[in-house]
Amino acid sequence: MNIRCLAASVAASVLLVFATPASASDTILSVTGKVTDGEINLTLEQVEAMGSTSIVTTTPWHDGLTTFEGVPMARFLDAVGAQGTTAYVHALNDFSIDIPLSDLTRFDAIMAFKTDGEYMGIAEKGPLFIVFPYDDVREVRNELFYARSVWQIHTIEIE
Numbered sequence: 001m002n003i004r005c006l007a008a009s010v011a012a013s014v015l016l017v018f019a020t021p022a023s024a025s026d027t028i029l030s031v032t033g034k035v036t037d038g039e040i041n042l043t044l045e046q047v048e049a050m051g052s053t054s055i056v057t058t059t060p061w062h063d064g065l066t067t068f069e070g071v072p073m074a075r076f077l078d079a080v081g082a083q084g085t086t087a088y089v090h091a092l093n094d095f096s097i098d099i100p101l102s103d104l105t106r107f108d109a110i111m112a113f114k115t116d117g118e119y120m121g122i123a124e125k126g127p128l129f130i131v132f133p134y135d136d137v138r139e140v141r142n143e144l145f146y147a148r149s150v151w152q153i154h155t156i157e158i159e
């Protein structure tokens with residue numbers, strides 16, 4: 001391959017990387033710490049395959065009733081073999097917070113991948129967003145649980 005040809009093919013691959021949306025084979029979530037094999041990298045497809053349920057609720061961030069579809073956190077924690085007591089959830093915008101696993105399971109939190117039937121881009125709090133049933137469960141209608149409602153989730157460390 002001559003240099004001009006090489007330059008053209010490098011330019012083409014750079015273009016491809018920027019023009020291609022997240023695909024089924026992209027890792028969107030890494031789960032580390034006290035989980036099976038110490039680290040699990042998941043695609044959106046793999047997260048979705050864990051099973052899903054819906055929460056219909058108002059939130060402090062959306063207008064009116066909104067339907068969130070996602071994997072129940074209890075099912076997710078089982079699927080990754082979580083053994084610890086706390087999830088340290090880290091977001092793309094560098095926000096992070098500790099959430100006791102027991103609060104995720106007893107209040108039926110989900111890790112949502114769809115809002116009103118649509119996959120969420122980063123601008124729509126995607127690709128993954130921890131949602132609690134704010135309307136149905138009085139205990140989660142407060143600042144502590146709003147802070148635990150992490151969007152743009154990037155990594156979860158089980159401690």
Ligand SMILES: Nc1nc2c(c(=O)[nH]1)N[C@H]1C(S)=C(S)[C@@H](COP(=O)(O)O)O[C@H]1N2
Nearest residue numbers: 061091093095143146147148149150151152
């Ligand atoms: N990705 C991400 N999720 C987040 C936050 C954040 O900065 N980034 N802030 C948290 C906190 S501390 C609260 S109280 C609510 C804040 O929502 P608000 O910024 O719309 O008030 O979202 C939570 N989820």
Ligand SMILES: [Mo]
Nearest residue numbers: 143144146147
């Ligand atoms: Mo907050």
